[in-house]
Amino acid sequence: MYDAMLAETVKITGAGGDEVEAYVARPLNAGPHGGVVVIHHMPGYDEAHKQITRKFASRGYLAICPNLYYREAPGADPGDASAAARALGGVPDDRLVGDVGGAADYLRSLTTSNGKVGVIGYCSGGRQSFLAACRLQLDAAVDCYGAFVVGKPPEGMPFQIEPIVHLTKDLSCPLLGLFGQDDSTPSPEETAEFEVELKQHGKTYEFHTFEGAGHGFFDVDRKSHRPKAAYEGWKKVFDFYGRHLAS
Amino acid sequence: MCTYLTEKVAATGSARGASDWFDVSEATVYFDHPQHAQYAHTLNIDFLNPDQGPSARVAVELTAETARALAQAIVSTLSSVPTGLLEEPALSGHAT
Numbered sequence: 001m002y003d004a005m006l007a008e009t010v011k012i013t014g015a016g017g018d019e020v021e022a023y024v025a026r027p028l029n030a031g032p033h034g035g036v037v038v039i040h041h042m043p044g045y046d047e048a049h050k051q052i053t054r055k056f057a058s059r060g061y062l063a064i065c066p067n068l069y070y071r072e073a074p075g076a077d078p079g080d081a082s083a084a085a086r087a088l089g090g091v092p093d094d095r096l097v098g099d100v101g102g103a104a105d106y107l108r109s110l111t112t113s114n115g116k117v118g119v120i121g122y123c124s125g126g127r128q129s130f131l132a133a134c135r136l137q138l139d140a141a142v143d144c145y146g147a148f149v150v151g152k153p154p155e156g157m158p159f160q161i162e163p164i165v166h167l168t169k170d171l172s173c174p175l176l177g178l179f180g181q182d183d184s185t186p187s188p189e190e191t192a193e194f195e196v197e198l199k200q201h202g203k204t205y206e207f208h209t210f211e212g213a214g215h216g217f218f219d220v221d222r223k224s225h226r227p228k229a230a231y232e233g234w235k236k237v238f239d240f241y242g243r244h245l246a247s
Numbered sequence: 248m249c250t251y252l253t254e255k256v257a258a259t260g261s262a263r264g265a266s267d268w269f270d271v272s273e274a275t276v277y278f279d280h281p282q283h284a285q286y287a288h289t290l291n292i293d294f295l296n297p298d299q300g301p302s303a304r305v306a307v308e309l310t311a312e313t314a315r316a317l318a319q320a321i322v323s324t325l326s327s328v329p330t331g332l333l334e335e336p337a338l339s340g341h342a343t
Binding site for chain 2: 041042073076078079080081082083084086087214215224
């Protein structure tokens with residue numbers, strides 16, 4: 001079996017025509033392959049998310065992780081970049097959509113693409129994954145414990161984050177939601193509310209809430225890591241993408 | 248969780264970064280995932296000078312207990328300083 005892959009940093013065209021850094025990993029065989037845009041969590045464009053990007057490539061997907069903080073901190077350490085973006089109020093929703101759209105276009109332009117692109121996001125990226133899937137034409141979306149899809153953020157916080165559940169009617173593709181029973185952002189009550197909205201609009205979705213897991217259960221280098229939930233979660237992700245992104 | 252809970256403070260002082268000292272112009276305080284500390288959430292403080300770029304940053308990630316003790320120690324220390332010393336102008340030639 002030929003399993004060579006290439007991983008490298010590239011520049012893509014993001015929101016507003018801006019040049020944005022991104023990490024790409026892709027199988028080197030002829031394909032054709034489905035594509036996955038990986039949306040990193042709020043702590044940044046870090047090694048863990050580059051590893052996730054390579055994981056998708058090792059499973060036969062063209063994968064890309066745009067650096068959402070590139071404008072604020074080009075070339076900076078991920079932690080410094082995250083701090084700079086946080087101090088400026090976080091990533092605006094419109095810019096996020098433009099950057100994910102640029103990343104999806106990059107994948108579709110590869111000669112080994114089958115034309116299908118999904119998105120996956122963790123933590124703040126979970127909300128952003130759903131947002132992108134409502135504003136862009138995509139083929140599959142995965143929301144890993146994204147907060148504030150429903151439920152208003154605390155008063156007085158400097159981030160321009162609004163609930164986006166009202167966008168559900170525009171969801172362009174099937175949605176997989178992976179949540180922790182012990183999470184409070186989003187809480188099981190909030191994901192239930194989200195589910196009601198998806199049902200109401202006749203959307204294709206599946207939600208899985210793992211017992212014994214809280215927020216960030218996929219994070220292998222953090223204390224929040226829950227191996228059992230992460231193992232089962234990855235199986236759900238690859239099953240879902242296999243059905244919706246495969247050639 | 249990504250709590251988004253952030254307080255931003257205009258700051259005056261200096262911090263020792265990776266390569267040298269720099270003037271601090273702001274500080275952000277937030278309770279969220281740490282980058283390094285092995286806890287799900289910590290009280291994080293970034294001392295920054297955005298004009299000098301994102302690497303002009305000194306970061307700490309503290310347990311909630313440590314952060315409370317530190318906050319009390321700061322207030323306690325400041326309250327025992329003679330009033331006159333608290334209002335000293337910056338020394339000539341130093342950044343403020």
